[in-house]
C-alpha cells in the first residue's frame with residue numbers, strides 16, 4: 001500500500017493533501033530547496049506554510065536545537081524555569097513595541113489566538129468579538145468561530161458572540177473597486193454600524209490579520225487598523241493583531257504587519273516562522289490584559305526548551321542578517337516581475353515583501369477561477385516550484401518563501417511561474 005493510501009486509511013476525511021493522487025512526501029531540505037521521496041528537487045516558495053522562515057537545514061538553528069537536546073532535557077514543563085524561554089520572551093517583548101509587555105508561549109497559532117481571545121474576553125468581561133470576513137485564525141473552537149470562511153469555520157457552534165466586519169477586498173464584495181480613501185471610510189462606517197446595530201456595546205476585542213493569509217493575501221489600505229483603532233478606543237475595545245503569517249519582517253517594509261497601519265495593538269499573536277518548523281507560538285501583550293485570566297493556566301509544551309532554543313536562534317538570525325530588508329528587496333523583484341505579466345487570467349498581483357498573492361479569474365472577468373489556479377499550481381510543481389493555494393474562492397496562489405530567498409532563486413521561481421501562467425492562460429482560451 002502506498003503512503004498516500006495508508007494516510008487516507010487513518011486520517012479524517014477532511015484532512016487536505018496537496019496534489020491529490022500525486023501527493024508529495026518531502027524527505028530532506030537544504031536552503032530554500034526540498035527533495036521528495038523520488039529524489040526530485042523543488043524550490044519551495046511556500047516555506048512549508050510560511051513556517052520554514054529561514055530555510056531548511058540552517059546551521060545556527062540546528063546547532064541551537066542540538067545543543068539543547070544534548071543536555072538531555074527536551075522538556076521539564078513550564079513548572080520549572082526554562083532559560084531559553086525567558087531569553088526568548090525578553091527578546092519578543094523588546095521587539096513587540098508594546099510597553100510593559102508580557103509573553104505567553106503556546107505550540108501553535110491556533111492556541112496563540114485562543115489564548116489572546118481568552119485574555120481579551122476576561123479582561124473586558126465580555127464574550128463579544130469583532131472579526132473580519134475571510135479571516136483565518138485557527139482550528140480550535142474559539143478560533144474557528146472568528147474564522148470567516150465557510151470551509152474553515154464552525155461559527156454556527158460558536159463559544160463567542162462574533163460580529164463580522166466586511167473584508168477589505170478591492171476586487172469583489174461591497175468594497176470592490178474603491179479607492180484607498182473610500183475603502184478606509186467605508187470600513188470605518190461598517191465598524192460604526194456594526195457597533196451601533198448588532199452589539200450590546202460591551203465588545204471585548206477586534207481580531208484581525210494585517211494581511212489575510214488563508215483568505216488569499218487580501219489587505220486593506222495602509223492605516224486600516226489604525227482607522228478601526230480610533231473607533232475601538234471610543235469604546236475601550238481591544239485590538240488583537242494576528243501576526244501568525246505577517247510577523248518577523250516577512251512583509252519587508254516593517255517588522256510587524258500592523259506597523260503599516262500605524263497602530264500598536266493590545267495583543268499580538270505569533271507562531272509559524274518563529275520556530276522555523278519547531279512548534280512554537282504565543283501572545284505578546286499589555287501586562288494588564290495578559291494578567292486578567294483569573295485561573296492558573298499554562299501550556300504543558302508551550303515554549304519548551306527545544307522550541308525555545310529554536311525560537312532564539314531564529315529571531316537572532318532574522319535580526320543579525322536583516323532578513324526584513326532581504327524580504328523587501330527580493331519581494332519587490334518578484335512583485336515587479338509578476339505585475340508585468342500580460343495574461344487575462346491573472347487579475348491581481350498583491351502583497352508585500354515575501355508574502356505575495358496571485359488572483360486568477362476567468363479571462364476578462366472578475367469571476368474566480370479555481371480550476372485555472374489549480375492548473376498553474378500543478379504546472380509549477382511539475383517544473384520544480386512549490387507554491388500554496390488559498391483565497392475565499394480557492395483562486396489565489398500564495399507565496400511565502402523563506403526570508404533568505406536569494407535574487408537568483410527569485411528569478412528562477414519567476415521563470416517557472418511565468419511559464420505556468422502563460423500555459424494555463426493559452427489553455428483557457
Ligand code: PLP
Pocket residue numbers: 049107108109110111113136137138139209213214242243244245271272281
Ligand atoms: N492565524 C493565522 C493568520 C494563520 O494563518 C494560521 C494558520 O494557518 C493560524 C492562525 C493557526 O495556526 P496553527 O495552524 O499553527 O494553529
